[in-house]
Amino acid sequence: MSDQGSTPASERWYHKGPVLMRGRQVPRTTTDQRLLDDRGHADWLHTDPWRVLRIQAEFVEGFGALAKIGPAVSIFGSARTPVDSEWYATGVELGRRVSEAGYAVITGGGPGAMEAANKGAREAGGTSIGLGIELPFEAGLNPYVDLGINFRYFFARKTMFVKYSEGFLVLPGGFGTLDEVFEAVTLAQTGKVTSFPVVLIGVDYWSPLLDWLRGTVLAGGMIKEADVDRLHLTDDVDEAIEYLERESARVRPESSTEG
DSSP, X not given: OOOOTTSOGGGOEEEETTEEEEGGGSOSXXXXXXXXXXXXXXXXXXXXXXXXXXXXXXXXXXXXXXXTSOSEEEEEOOTTOOTXXXXXXXHHHHHHHXXXXXXXXXXXXXXXXXXXXXXXXXXXXXXXXXXXXXXTTOOSSOTTOSEEEEEXXXXXXXXXXXXXXXXXXXXXXOHHHHHHHHXXXXXXXXXXXXXXXXXEEOHHHHHHHHHHIIIIIITTTSSOXXXXXXXXXXXXXXXXXXXXXXXXXXXXXXXXXXX
């Protein structure tokens, strides 16, 4: 702010980086003043500018930890899947088969179907990765995760799933699982990422969703047939792995030096 001592308060202006402030928005103290004079509280730790640094740190840590894992597949499913259920056993089998196919296994790191996939990967000698999220009702990463990252922010975590996976295998799940599925399909539909395979495992569970997409959303002109076709439905683990390998090889981008 230049020398504006004689300027009416309503006409004064102030530059804070790229931000222009006028009138009552002009601060009464400088940034240095506030830094040096403030001794009493830690409210600044919870301001949005400070959160930006924490968000940046999450991306840096995630990129650094996952940069060298090689080809990977994300396996999604409900944290509420019982250990003695059919879907838990299927999750273990998927984790094992994905590892044997030469992929690292990435899950959300929690219990249920995620734990099952990490367990299968660990038992097969593969790379078992968990991308956890800070939640009040979950107790950290499951014991079968060998490389784990805990995130504060869902959007940072979801970026890691998309960036480092060559495909998604999706067991029955709830809102979190649906969020990951539709995030991937939306990014592929809009061309934000190279289209990659999404396999829904569980015909009885997922068929009503696909029926609704075709009978209501597609019929209403909101999406195209090709958008629904991005979701491959099966009960067969062999078919899921074969489809994953075929489609991920088909759409895998050429290596590039672009940022």
